[in-house]
Amino acid sequence: MSLEMEHDCPVCGGEETFWRSASMELHLGEKSKWRCAECDYGFILIDDGADIDSSRADA
Incomplete structure (x- = not known):
């Protein structure tokens, strides 16, 4: 990846x-955890499928 x-x-x-x-x-x-290069917004992908907003959950 x-x-x-x-x-x-x-x-x-x-x-x-x-x-x-x-x-x-x-x-x-x-x-996998991902961060925006511009604003540092983050989200989590599990097996390239569901994405989870990490700003709402401590993952």
């Missing part, structure tokens, strides 16, 4: 570059 990706940022209001800040393997698949 790449260390950066383009993704919609709800804080910046458009598509921004996100950097992978951490990852680990779980029984559900790979959990």
